[in-house]
Amino acid sequence: GPDGALTASRAAYLGGCMGTSNLEAGKKFHIPVKGTHAHSYVMSYRRELDSFRRYAEVFPNTTILLVDTYDTIRSGMVHAIEVGREMKQQGRILAGVRLDSGDLLTLSKQARQMLDDAGLFETRIVASGDLDEYRIAELKRQGAPIDLFGVGTRLVTGHESPAIAGVYKLSSIEQSPGDSQMRMKVTDHTDKTSLPGIKQVYRSYDADGMMAGDCIELESAGADLEGFVPLLSPALKDGYIVRPIQPLDEIRKQVITSLQTIPAEVVRIQNPERYPVSLGPALADARKKTIEGYSGKTW
Incomplete structure (x- = not known):
């Protein structure tokens, strides 16, 4: 949508990124604004060195120079070092240089x-x-001796799965006030078979406070799950927001704290372990009975 860049910046900041290069997102959501300049900025000057010097004048305490507009090593780095030496003589520090293309391993070294x-x-x-x-x-x-990473496109877009195959399934229908009947889709494809009833997701933690596993259970039966924490809470009711609206930084702290409780073996990039998710006994029983009610068979 038209606000995609703004919501993407907000989501990235909530997920742990330290700032955004999107000035409007910084203004609207009070996200710390960080970044460098564009290649077009360098190209607007006759000489790369002049653009670097001017940038250092305007941003004397946060000068990060983009060095790959023309030639990273023979031009960009040479001119960045010249500006860095000039800044050092003035008692200032060249904060950084930015590599945006090429063999990042070799160039960074x-x-x-x-x-x-x-x-x-x-x-x-x-x-x-x-x-x-x-x-x-x-x-x-x-x-690679790289201190900071700037991420964007691949962080906020679904390259591997650009579309979500979402399909609506009915799980419960209220025939009359207080009288709800369970519904589910049954198919030979287990990944398309839905679960009946109004559900809640519960999470358990080990003695070290790390996530141990989730349990999907009927909302009406969840009280029997001792030691589990419910994850779902109402956000809207009758068209009104019922969940307290928290400051962005407070939500961010909660998200980062939660992410830190995921076991390392689950989030590792290579050969991650599968996070355990199970069905609660009441939901498993309801699923079995609902299927039998549809087909007259025992599954």
Whole structure:
């Protein structure tokens, strides 16, 4: 939608990103605004060096220079180091250089060596350019001296599954006030067979506070699940918001805290373990009886 970039920035910040380069998102949601300049900014000057110097004047304390507009090593890094030395003489620090294309492993190593040789040890290296968790993990595994990663396109779009195959299934119907009957879809394809009734999802934690597993159970039977925490709560009722609206930073803290309770073996990129999800006894029984009621058979 037209607000996609804004909602994407908000979601990324909630999920743990430290800031956004989207100025409107920063203004609207009070997300910390971070970033560098564009290639077009460099190209608007006759000389790359002039663009770097002017940028350092305007942003004296947060100067991160994009060095790959023309030639990363022979032009961008040379000019960035020249500006960095000038800033150092003025008692300031070149915050970073940004690599946005090419062989990021090789370029980052060359850039780090050039910066260190110039005495710019505090200048950090930022990498961007269609990065995702797999590419970042591989760069880190290979020892790329990259301090910060700028992610965008692959973070907020579904490259592997660009469309969600959502299909409405009826699980319960109220024939009259207080009289609800369960419904479910039954098919030979288990992934398309739905679960009946109004449900709640409950989560258990181990002694260390890490997620141990989820249980899907009928909402009416959940009180019997001792030690489980319900995950679903009403957000709207009769067209009105019934859930307290919290500040964005408070929601972010809760999200990050929750993510930290996921076991490492579940979130690891290579060969992750499957997170355990089970059906509660009441739901399993309701599922069995509903199927038998449809077919007259025992499943």
